[in-house]
Amino acid sequence: MKPRRAVVTGMGAVTPVGIGADASWAALIAGQSGIADITLFDTAPFEIHVAGEVKGFDPTIYMEAKDARRHDRNTHFAVAAAGEALRNAGLLGENGRVNGDVDADRFGMVFGTGIGGIGIMLEGQMILAERGPRRVSPFLLPHMLPDSASGQVAISYGLRGPNMAVVSACATGGHAIGEAMEAIVRGQADIMLGAGTEAPLVPLAFAGFGQMRALGTPKDPDTGEYSPPMASRPFDATRDGFVVSEGSAVLVIEELEHARARGATPLAEVIGYGSSADAFDMAAPAERGEGNQRAMRAALARAGIGPEAVDYINAHGTSTPLNDRYETMAIREVFGEHADGLAVSSTKSMTGHAMGAAGAIEAFVCVKVLTTGCIPPTINYRHPDPELTLDYVPNEARAADVRVALSNSMGLGGHNSSVIVRRFDE
């Protein structure tokens, strides 16, 4: 039996740099930052008050106003990005549901998130405290759980196959893409969405990150001037933390023969996935990126390729002192001499860190790199760190013939996931 191959046939994205895959990609290639002052809540009590918000997003474009009111923002993003991806893949019928000629029972998803509906959870907690238990919304629980987005996307578009919501903090998106690929290869489904969504911009979560001393300062490191777009400075010597952001990205991952039979154009092939645990600490990464190394090696082995086959790495590159240092070390360990032949960029310099959506957004970026031959830069890179000596594609996008791209994601608690995509050529 011929092995089943998993190809990407559609993509959708809602990110701090644009609503829609095209808008997001154009901004990333132009090196535009999506980081600005927070508008979603009152930031008076906070020392740092910048984030990567999705701007001008109106959920009622994607769902009925009544449903939009009940759902958390992370579900709004998910439904919007999934709709775009399905349309892009030629899978949406005129009634806004999946085409009748596709077997919806064999069409599922792995839709990950880091925390799910924390916004409506906190609204509920406030109502409980101020107005008593009988005023708490009966819709709270099903709309708050981390799998609400995956449930609602299935409902909105009529997708009845395997349905999972993976959670692994900031490694979630990579796990979702990888698990979706595995479901296709194993034959559990013909089409899967591999996706992530996150809307963590609520005061409590923001306070929690602030207290971890993990947030980047929005200042120009040279002049000291206030500058939100400069808060995320991955791999730069002056980096001092990440920027919280939000968004969603969805990849339609389809079995190759299934895609061909319906005349769909494969954009890329998902060929590798590796996953590992640090078993080290709840918050800090393992020394020298030891867990990240094992995830990258596992992904290469799963893809059946050697390190020298990889051209581009979309780094986890959060802009924290430790992550960027350890990730660089891990890349050097795994890729050896070829590390110097790699282009490595962190799009978190522009999008900020969208937690459970980050890995999905970055897998989307990797596919675009393959199809356009253009690598988005690491912006805000001015001060080389003597220990960090890879080619980070500083500040300007670069044209490059990229055949194989790898996306790294690491999460609190020591999760690591790596996904490898290859240009599709028969």
Add this chain to the structure above:
Amino acid sequence: MPRTSPPRDPARRAVVTGMGAMTPLGNDVATFWSNLTAGVSGVGPITLFDASDLEVRIAAEVKGFEPRDWMNFKQARRMSRFSQLAVAAARQAIEDSGLEIGEHNRDDIAVVMNTGGGGLEDVAAGENTYRDHGPQRVSPFMVPMLSPSMAACQISIQNDIRGPVITSVAACASGVQAFVEAQRLIEHGDVDVVITGGTESAIMPIAFAALANMGALSKRNDDPQRASRPFDATRDGFVFGEAAGVLVVESAEHAQARGARILAEVAGGALTADAFHISAPDPTGRGAAKAMERAIADAHLDREQVQYVAAHGTSTPLNDATETRAIRAAFGNHADRLAVSSNKSMLGHTLGAAGAMSALAAVLAIRDGVIPPTINLETPDPDCDLDYVPNVARQSPVDVAIVNGFGFGGQNAVAVFTRYEFEVSQSGLWA
């Protein structure tokens, strides 16, 4: 038509070699099982917080849990209760399996620990701190503590396990999904051992307020032990519970090579979605029936070979009637020969842990030839007309059991457990 998977490589069959349980019926597997087969209810008045101003004041709590019996004080303080329960149950399961974890194998062990909500108590506590004292008083540990993946991470950290660590959330189907995922990881050779199960602890005001306002919870505050009554005509909602259940699942060759005792096999499973409604099940039971059919096909079994269904059986009016319909649709005439019982009649509904509770029941039923009952089944409901093993456990050999888990949002998961020797001797698939 569900496509059947290719026959399993005998070496890569996924077998159960250890169990651990922190439950409303006991904090170890032996106590849990003796209470479950004796028909004891674990439901009582809420003690974990002051529930006096709530409409629903009963729950199935884990009793007498002392985190420091299982981990040191500092670790415990930085862990939400759902993680603490999972770490304790995992410790039992690993010990029970006799698995030694060391440099030789730690990369080849995975953790798949699912949950419904994660550290919600820390979100709520954090919000109160934030509101009363400002952002500077919020704990720096809050974010990692509340993450739903932290139970899995803590099991990895405490036991120095370094393979894939996966958490997936499917509301009340979470616990069953874990075994489906574990079986696939073993079958495909990703790892040799998976520490897997489900955990949940959300006995807190906001959850009771929201679920009560949904009309999902039983309001029998004055008669807690009789409040959870799956399939009974007078059922009025579920009883919210907390628990953690963990199985050690490993490849048959790995288990045999180390001389481990094999309790049962995870023979297959399937996931489907209703694509119907955010909280109500599709009334036709279509998605649930399809999950059962596919799971049985995935295990290379005929539906006539199934003897025991550990039902989702929540005790809500809608679920129990719909599940009955789905079982009839999936099993045809054989439905009347099945033993179908709901352990939620005793354990309450432990959400993300519920599937793990049923998996423990299935494995133990196979081991001991005893099917736990559905208690409080007193008034027959014409819409619920299967054999629910009413009120008293039944002595009956079990070779094949399925575990159902259905979640908010229409996520259905079914896992199949078999006696390990069973498939080899009867189906000839491996001949």
